[in-house]
Amino acid sequence: MSTLPESRPRKVARGLLAAAFAIAGVAHLTRPGGFVAITPHWVPAPETVVALTGGAELAGAAGLLIPRLRTAAGIGLALYALCVWPANINHALADIPLGGTHLSWWYHGPRLALQPVIIWWALWASGATNWPMTRKR
Template identity: 60%
Template sequence: MEHARAALRWLLALAYAYAGYRHLATPAPFLAITPPWVPQPAFVVAATGVAEIAGAAGLLFPAMRRTAGWALALYALCVWPANVHHAVHHIAIDGTTLGWGYHAPRLAAQPLIIWWALWTSGAIEWPFGRRHARERARRP
């Protein structure tokens, strides 16, 4: 199980590092989906890019791993409104409007992304920790 956790942690770190880079290098698509109630959207998009890169790096250092997991989980929760805004308002990115075939799975995956950050960082063991605890309790 630990090999799977480590592999998924590296995959998540790479995904967040790339997303963070994209937020900084090409902010326009992220600005387009930022809800209008967000103050200083350019600053927020840049800050989210920095947060993603910092979280990705934190996942790779054992002393920072759990903190990074909680931070990335909170981050994923906080950016969910931008994903909802993107879907509900049919916002085009580079001239392309994505349909509900993209948006529905993307919105539904957000809790999985939150769990992924928490589990791969070791912040939580659910659902695997409970099962292993029950198996250990049954052993003579």
């Protein structure tokens, strides 16, 4: 599906991203408590949503590794990262402790600021975009 060039950096970025989402997916399914805790109050059935997000992360990670599904998986993971951003914002603003530990803004600030990078990373590593690497002619 993707016609963008395959470079070694893109392949490495894709492998790292697939591994990160696979690890996060397993964590969502095996240790959902922290994820449920940071879910905003307006999200219905947070336990179910956390389980579904874990499945989505695993499916997206697998999809990144299958050439025919790669671009769709990257777009899906980018949308996923956008959709879970409210949970990260809620975690930061409500100062929700995880395992009894309150995380400081030294954690939350970079985490929130890097969410657009994760979105771009999913799109670029999957070949959905080449921005900003395109050369002007």
